[in-house]
Amino acid sequence: MKTTKNEILNTALSVFSQKGYEGALLRDISDSLGITKAALYKHFKSKEALWNTLIDYVEQYYSEHINSLSNIPIPDNWDKLKEISLKQIEFTLHDETVKRVRKLLTIEQYRNERMSALATKHFITDIESRFTKAFEKMIEKGVLKCTNPELLAFQYTAPITMLIHLCDRESEKEAEIMKKIEAHIEQFTREYKTK
């Protein structure tokens, strides 16, 4: 029973992330599931209810995803920082669900307070706090010039986030974009590494 609901939510995520709330039709979702539109109403009492449940689902998926990241050791040197960054970017760019969540947040971020808060959390706060920890550790270890680790984390992650969004729009340029990301990481390392 939970499986059916989950299948619906996955399909809904796919459709909503492509067409947005207003553009998405319940028929798109039901067709894509191979059931009739009316069958959806056995699980959700309205389009709005489905939407709200989807946001719950996204929030939950996302926090699980973030929690799983906190199991990964925090990098404490430049090589590990690069390695973990690239691995994370790779995942983020190719995992279908994560991609859909990102698109959905992007196109629906002005719909309501909840979407807006989720977008900020997803695109800025959480990433920043993860890398702040890394930079704090690196300062402690003396491999990073002593500065404000939070600001540095933002300066490190914001360009990457921008390029990930660019890749969502123009996926054919992925190789080029990955090169730019690497160049950014290398320049950042060169500049802030202690000698």
Place this chain on the structure above:
Amino acid sequence: MKTTKNEILNTALSVFSQKGYEGALLRDISDSLGITKAALYKHFKSKEALWNTLIDYVEQYYSEHINSLSNIPIPDNWDKLKEISLKQIEFTLHDETVKRVRKLLTIEQYRNERMSALATKHFITDIESRFTKAFEKMIEKGVLKCTNPELLAFQYTAPITMLIHLCDRESEKEAEIMKKIEAHIEQFTREYKTK
């Protein structure tokens, strides 16, 4: 005659940027203009036609805006860079049309090739190229450590762009966000300034 059409386009920009293409109703636009929906059809043969004209209009407005920027002298030292950056950010954050264009591009960037290209141009390419020129000049003058000016321009502008988007979502945090922007600029200056 051109004025009426322009008024319609301005109103359409306002409505579409708040509700997106699918969510926006022709009634929203006509009501907001104080005319009937049918009157709109004297100027545009369909919603889609109005939309396409709006994108033309946005493209044109935008390129004029960019051209007017090219009259401003390119900064060639750190103080001027900061000054011009902040002035530009101030304008960008408060000019209603620019704000609407930004929101529209954000929420409709996946609709078609045209919107996607415009988003990349608006959010990345054009800003980058402007600041690349500034950094090239500053390297020439010897006030900026010799590095890749294009990469640097991206690293300088991307965090600012991210914070502008944040401000669009959470305008009540503007003061805080402006502080963060200044901190970013100062940190960047401190790091790349030749001594």
Place this chain on the structure above:
DNA sequence: AATAAAAGTTACTTAGAGGTAACTTTTTTG
């Protein structure tokens, strides 16, 4: 001032999306 074009109105059609009711099939479970 006369008249033609532009801009607007009212009243309508049409299509399609959300949503419901009544019935059937499938799945669970005592």
Place this chain on the structure above:
DNA sequence: CAAAAAAGTTACCTCTAAGTAACTTTTATT
């Protein structure tokens, strides 16, 4: 296995947004 709950179907209703036609008012133009 029987029955009840879940999941699905068909056929419908309703509402509303896009779009049109016929008519009126406003605005330019000679």
